[in-house]
Amino acid sequence: MSRFAALLVLLHVSGLAAGQGRITDYAPLMNVPCPDLSTAPLMRSFVPQNQTIHPQEAEYVKTRESTIIPAAWESWLRDGSDIGYNLADFKGNYPRTGIAFSGGGYRASQYGAGVLSALDARNDSAKAAGTGGLLQTASYMTGLSGGSWLVVSLFMNDWPAIQDLVLGNNKDLSGWLLEFPLWTPGGINLLGAENQAFFGSVLSSVIAKANAGIDTSLTDPWARVISYHFLNQTTRENFFTNESSHGAGQLWSQARHTSSYQKHNVPFPIIVANSRPSDWDDPGQIPLTAPVYEISPLEFGSFDPSLSAMMNLTYAGTKLTDGFPENGSACVSRFDQAGFVMGTSASLFNAIIDRGNMAIDGFSAQDATGISYMLGRQLDAVRTRADDVANWPSPFTGLKNGTFIDSQSKWLELVDGGMNKENVPFGPLLVKSRQLDFIVGVDTDDDDDNRFPLGTSPLTTFKRVSELLRSTHQQFPPIPTSREAFFATGVNRRPTFFGCEPTQNPPEYPLVAYLPNSPPLNGDDPVTNTDAFKLAYTRKHTQLFLDQAHANTIGGFLPNTNSPDPNWGKCLQCAAIDRARYKRTPVPPRSAVCSTCFKQYCFDSQNPPSQDVLPHRKFKFVDPDPQGIFRVASTVSRNRGAFIGAGVGFVGFLGALIAFLLWRRRSKEAKYKKLKEMRSEEQMWGTSHDRGASDTLPLRP
Numbered sequence: 102m103s104r105f106a107a108l109l110v111l112l113h114v115s116g117l118a119a120g121q122g123r124i125t126d127y128a129p130l131m132n133v134p135c136p137d138l139s140t141a142p143l144m145r146s147f148v149p150q151n152q153t154i155h156p157q158e159a160e161y162v163k164t165r166e167s168t169i170i171p172a173a174w175e176s177w178l179r180d181g182s183d184i185g186y187n188l189a190d191f192k193g194n195y196p197r198t199g200i201a202f203s204g205g206g207y208r209a210s211q212y213g214a215g216v217l218s219a220l221d222a223r224n225d226s227a228k229a230a231g232t233g234g235l236l237q238t239a240s241y242m243t244g245l246s247g248g249s250w251l252v253v254s255l256f257m258n259d260w261p262a263i264q265d266l267v268l269g270n271n272k273d274l275s276g277w278l279l280e281f282p283l284w285t286p287g288g289i290n291l292l293g294a295e296n297q298a299f300f301g302s303v304l305s306s307v308i309a310k311a312n313a314g315i316d317t318s319l320t321d322p323w324a325r326v327i328s329y330h331f332l333n334q335t336t337r338e339n340f341f342t343n344e345s346s347h348g349a350g351q352l353w354s355q356a357r358h359t360s361s362y363q364k365h366n367v368p369f370p371i372i373v374a375n376s377r378p379s380d381w382d383d384p385g386q387i388p389l390t391a392p393v394y395e396i397s398p399l400e401f402g403s404f405d406p407s408l409s410a411m412m413n414l415t416y417a418g419t420k421l422t423d424g425f426p427e428n429g430s431a432c433v434s435r436f437d438q439a440g441f442v443m444g445t446s447a448s449l450f451n452a453i454i455d456r457g458n459m460a461i462d463g464f465s466a467q468d469a470t471g472i473s474y475m476l477g478r479q480l481d482a483v484r485t486r487a488d489d490v491a492n493w494p495s496p497f498t499g500l501k502n503g504t505f506i507d508s509q510s511k512w513l514e515l516v517d518g519g520m521n522k523e524n525v526p527f528g529p530l531l532v533k534s535r536q537l538d539f540i541v542g543v544d545t546d547d548d549d550d551n552r553f554p555l556g557t558s559p560l561t562t563f564k565r566v567s568e569l570l571r572s573t574h575q576q577f578p579p580i581p582t583s584r585e586a587f588f589a590t591g592v593n594r595r596p597t598f599f600g601c602e603p604t605q606n607p608p609e610y611p612l613v614a615y616l617p618n619s620p621p622l623n624g625d626d627p628v629t630n631t632d633a634f635k636l637a638y639t640r641k642h643t644q645l646f647l648d649q650a651h652a653n654t655i656g657g658f659l660p661n662t663n664s665p666d667p668n669w670g671k672c673l674q675c676a677a678i679d680r681a682r683y684k685r686t687p688v689p690p691r692s693a694v695c696s697t698c699f700k701q702y703c704f705d706s707q708n709p710p711s712q713d714v715l716p717h718r719k720f721k722f723v724d725p726d727p728q729g730i731f732r733v734a735s736t737v738s739r740n741r742g743a744f745i746g747a748g749v750g751f752v753g754f755l756g757a758l759i760a761f762l763l764w765r766r767r768s769k770e771a772k773y774k775k776l777k778e779m780r781s782e783e784q785m786w787g788t789s790h791d792r793g794a795s796d797t798l799p800l801r802p
C-alpha cells in the first residue's frame with residue numbers, strides 16, 4: 102500500500118472515530134473548571150414546604166403547554182362533542198399529564214413500548230381506537246429500570262415511532278437488537294472471538310472511567326452492555342467492533358439538544374433510582390425512608406423532604422461539601438453518561454448477589470457466567486467501590502444533617518428504582534411543585550405466580566407519600582387496600598381510573614389511569630409476562646409482545662366478554678380531560694358520556710368491582726417462538742461443545758468470584774493476592790475438564 106493510500110485509510114478511520122466517538126469516552130472529564138459559583142450555584146436546596154422546580158424545567162413545560170399541547174388536545178378530542186363537552190370551554194385549563202413506565206427488565210421496556218404506541222397519535226390503529234393522542238398531550242414522562250431504558254432510548258434516538266425504535270427501520274435505526282443475548286452476545290462460549298472482542302470493548306470503557314479516578318462497580322459494565330441496545334450507535338454489523346463507541350460519551354444532559362426536545366415536541370423526562378443508605382446492612386432490602394432520587398436531563402437529586410436538594414446534572418460526579426467543590430478548578434463533567442443513568446436506575450445487583458449460596462440470582466446460568474467473568478476481569482484491572490451498587494460521588498455532603506441520612510457520606514450508593522417496591526415511578530409526578538393533574542401508570546411488576554402485577558407498587562407509593570412525603574408530594578388517590586383486594590376487584594387485570602371523585606377543589610390528589618400488564622382480553626395465551634431476567638428475545642416474540650401490549654391498551658374491557666370496548670378510547674379521553682372541569686368556576690358537570698365511562702372504569706371503594714367480569718383470560722406464559730429461543734441462546738452453535746466442557750469449571754469459578762466479592766468488602770487490601778489464587782484455581786479447572794489448551798481462561802486482558 103502506498104503511503105498516500107495508507108494516509109487515506111488513516112483519515113477514514115479517524116473520521117469514523119470522530120463521528121462516532123470512542124469507547125473510552127465513557128470516562129468522565131476530571132479537573133474541569135467549575136462555573137462561577139457566585140452567579141451559578143451547582144446545587145439548589147430548599148425547605149420541603151417551599152420547593153421549586155428548576156427554572157429551565159418550568160420554562161420547558163410552560164412553553165410546551167402554550168405552544169404544542171393545545172393543538173394536541175384539539176387533534177385528539179376534536180371539538181369535544183364526542184364525549185359531551187365543548188373543548189373550547191377548557192382552553193387554557195388543560196390538565197397537566199404525566200406517564201410513568203415501571204421496571205421489570207426487557208419485559209418492562211417492551212410492555213411500555215407497546216403501551217406507548219397505543220397512546221401515540223402517530224400510530225393508525227391507536228388513533229382509530231381513540232387512545233392514540235394522549236401521549237401528545239403529556240407534559241412529563243418518568244421511567245425506572247427497564248422503563249428507564251425505554252425512556253432514555255426514546256430521547257437519545259430523537260423520538261422515532263415505537264415500531265422503528267424497537268425493531269429498526271432498515272435505514273438509520275437498528276432497533277434494540279434484543280436477539281443478541283445481553284451479556285454474551287457472541288453465544289455461549291465466553292472465550293469465543295466475538296464475546297472476547299465484546300468484553301474487551303466493554304471493559305476498556307469501564308477501565309477508562311476508573312482510571313480517570315471515579316470508582317466503578319458492576320453497574321458500569323451493566324451500563325455499557327445496555328447501551329449497545331438502547332442507544333443508537335450499535336448495528337448488527339458493528340456489534341463486535343470498536344468502529345463505534347456504542348453510546349459511550351452520549352450524555353443524558355445532552356437529551357436537551359435533540360431536535361424533538363428543542364421543539365418542545367416531547368414530554369419532560371425523569372429517571373428514578375433508589376439509594377442504599379450508608380449505614381444500611383440488609384443487602385436485598387431498601388427501607389421506605391431511604392431517599393428516592395431522580396435524574397432529569399437538567400438535574401440530579403431528591404424532592405423527598407429529608408434531602409430536598411437538586412444538583413446540576415452537567416457537573417454530576419463532582420463532590421460538593423455544603424454546596425461547594427473541594428477545589429474550584431476540579432469539577433467533573435461527562436459523568437452523566439446515558440448508559441450509566443440507565444444502569445443506575447436498573448442497578449439490582451445488591452439484591453441478587455446471594456451471599457448464602459455464593460451465586461447471582463435471577464440471571465440465567467449463561468448470563469451469570471458472563472457477568473462474573475467480566476467482573477473478574479474488571480476487578481483484576483481497576484479499583485472499584487461497593488461493587489453491587491451505582492457509585493455516585495455525593496454533591497450533598499454536609500446537607501440537612503439530621504434528616505438526610507447520607508449527609509456525612511462522600512458517596513451515594515444508588516440502586517434500582519424499584520428496590521423499595523415502588524416499581525412504577527409515580528414519585529416525581531406527585532411532587533407538589535410540578536402540579537400534575539392526571540397520571541398514567543404503566544405497571545409491569547411481577548407480583549403473582551404468572552408474573553403479572555398485584556398492586557404492590559401503587560400500594561407502596563400510597564404508603565410512602567402518606568407516611569413520609571406529606572409536605573412535598575401530592576397524595577395518591579384511594580386504591581384497594583391490599584394485594585388481595587387488587588386481585589378480588591380485578592383492577593390489576595384491566596385499565597382502571599383511581600381518584601375520580603376528589604372531595605375538595607383543587608383536588609387533593611391527581612386522577613390516575615392504571616394500566617397493568619394483563620393477559621390478552623380476547624383470551625389468547627399471554628406473551629408479555631416473561632421473566633425480568635430474560636435478556637434475549639427473538640424478533641418474532643418482540644413483535645408479538647408489542648402487539649399484545651398495544652391491543653390491551655387500545656381495547657379496554659367489555660364486562661363479561663372477550664371483546665374490546667368500542668367506547669374505551671372515549672373513556673380514556675374523559676379521564677384525561679376530567680381535571681380541567683375543576684379549574685373552572687363554577688365546576689361544570691361531568692358529561693353523560695363520561696359519567697357512563699367512569700361507572701365502568703373508576704375504582705369506587707364503596708362499590709368495588711369484581712374480577713368476575715373478566716372471563717376466560719389465560720394467565721400462563723406461553724413462549725410464542727420456542728425454536729427461536731434456542732437459536733438465540735446459542736447464536737454461535739459451533740461453540741456449544743466448548744461451553745459444555747467449560748460449564749462445570751465456570752460454575753465453580755462463579756462461586757469463587759462471589760466469595761471473593763463478599764470477602765473483599767471486608768478487606769480490600771489483599772485483592773491482588775486473592776485474585777491470583779483464583780486464577781490458578783481456574784487454570785486447574787481448565788485442564789481437568791477436557792478443554793483445549795487454548796481455552797484456558799485469560800483473566801488478564
Ligand SMILES: *[C@@H]1O[C@H](CO)[C@@H](O)[C@H](O)[C@H]1NC(C)=O
Binds near residue numbers: 428430431
Ligand atoms: C485544584 O485542581 C487543579 C486542577 O486539577 C490542580 O492543578 C490544583 O493543584 C488543585 N488545587 C488543590 C488545592 O488541590
Ligand SMILES: *[C@@H]1O[C@H](CO)[C@@H](O)[C@H](O)[C@H]1NC(C)=O
Binds near residue numbers: 151153
Ligand atoms: C420560597 O422560595 C422562594 C424562592 O426560592 C422565596 O423567594 C420565598 O421567600 C420562599 N418562601 C418561604 C416562605 O420560605
Ligand SMILES: *[C@@H]1O[C@H](CO)[C@@H](O)[C@H](O)[C@H]1NC(C)=O
Binds near residue numbers: 258259273333359360
Ligand atoms: C444518535 O442520536 C443522536 C441524537 O439524536 C444524534 O445526534 C446522532 O447523530 C445519532 N447517532 C447515530 C449514529 O445515529
Ligand SMILES: *[C@@H]1O[C@H](CO)[C@@H](O)[C@H](O)[C@H]1NC(C)=O
Binds near residue numbers: 298301341
Ligand atoms: C476494542 O478495544 C479494546 C481496547 O483496546 C480491546 O480490548 C477490545 O478487544 C477491542 N474490541 C474490538 C471489538 O476490537
Ligand SMILES: *[C@@H]1O[C@H](CO)[C@@H](O)[C@H](O)[C@H]1NC(C)=O
Binds near residue numbers: 136416
Ligand atoms: C449547569 O451549569 C452551567 C454552568 O453554570 C449552566 O450553564 C447550566 O444552565 C446549568 N444547568 C442547570 C440545569 O442548572
Ligand SMILES: *[C@@H]1O[C@H](CO)[C@@H](O)[C@H](O)[C@H]1NC(C)=O
Binds near residue numbers: 503
Ligand atoms: C451531623 O450529625 C451527626 C450525628 O447526628 C453528628 O455526630 C455530627 O457532629 C453532625 N455534623 C455536623 C457537621 O453538624
Ligand SMILES: *[C@@H]1O[C@H](CO)[C@@H](O)[C@H](O)[C@H]1NC(C)=O
Binds near residue numbers: 224
Ligand atoms: C401501531 O402499533 C402496532 C402494535 O405494535 C404495530 O403493529 C403497527 O405497525 C403500528 N403502526 C404504525 C403505523 O406504526
